[in-house]
Amino acid sequence: MSDTINRFIFDNTEVRGEHVRLEKSYQDILSIHHYPPGVANLLGEFLAAASLLSATIKFEGSLILQVRGDGEVPLIMAEANSERELRAIARDANQAMSLDFSTLIGNGQLAMTIDPKHGKRYQGIVSLDGDSLAHCLEAYFEQSEQLSTRIWLSADANCAAGLMLQELPSKSPDKDRWQHLTTIADTVQNQELLTLDADALLYRLYHQDAVRLFEAKPLVARCQCSRQRVENALLSIGQAELDDIIQERGQIETNCEFCNRLYQFSPADIAALFNQSSDITRH
Known part of the structure; x- marks a missing residue:
């Protein structure tokens, strides 16, 4: 399967991870609007990030990741639901020429909305202080959720991919272990994210660690309009x-x-x- 998300855990630790690669779903979404290269890549990162984050929540509904800014792209958003269906859009972005995150987004806010089928919507908002979507999301978790979270994202014309590590709440967190795992993940290259499946990537990074990879789950591009x-x-x-x-x-x-x-x-x-x-x- 070309569009999959995999959960993994490290034995004897309170650290979990998610890995996602999107090909067909990403291409299906891009084919609708024909964005400039920089916008298309950024939209791919949003799709990968929304997929990763929605996989960490046990609920029925949607997770919406959205940025409003004063850069070349006034609004960009991606949505992933509990059925692992994806959609995304960038508004008024056809004239955007940059490949740089800060130029594309400018100053603004990052909002993460959880919209359950039953119950109240929840939204968290942080300012755009990072130089990449991954860094902005890490700042969101640090400020809003108090969960140590690291994210790596990449996208090109063919594929979008992401890797996430998250330290679960614990009475006695092992900070040395967390530092070890994230330091290794920092060595990942964009090309590895875009070309390796979860099994190959985790072996490349953690062949000396006890990591357990769970069964891959498929994702698909599907609009929820009706x-x-x-x-x-x-x-x-x-x-x-x-x-x-x-x-x-x-x-x-x-x-x-x-x-x-x-x-x-x-x-x-x-x-x-x-x-x-x-x-x-x-x-």
Whole structure:
């Protein structure tokens, strides 16, 4: 499988890890919008990071990683859900020319949102103080979660990949062991991340350590948009405003910004939508 995520642990330690490589899903997402090279690479890192982070949470729902800044890319985000489905987008980024993270993002904020199917949304926000997405995420965990976390990300025109180590809460953390494991991981090269599977990469890094690799799980690019979601958004706008649009244009059309799927609503569709909503309200 070309798109997989693997969990691994180190025996007799409180350190866990995740490894992810994305090929087809990454290419499927890039094929929709045709971003400049620097934006495409950064979007790949966002996808890899969202995959890694969502794998550490036991929940049903989505994890959304988003940055708003004043650089060449005003907004970039990636989403991974508990079904290991991915989507991502960069807005107003077609003219971005840089390959540099700071130039692309500028000054702004990094937000991580956990949106469970049941329960309240949670969002953590930190300023963009690092010179890479990985460094910004490490700062997020240091400030917001108090979990020692190290992340390595890379992407090129063909593949996006990432590696994460995280020290779990413990009454007596072994800081020497943590330092040992992260120092070794710091030797990883971008090309190794992009070309080696989890088994080969962990052997290259930790063949002298007791590391246990779990079964790979597949990931896929799949948008979560639906006609029902669009209908809910239209209901929030109100019938009067929608009737004005229909009078001007004849129908309502909206595209999903992630997958470009077109949704069309005729005057009869809008009338039925609000009639149905009224019936539900009365009952």
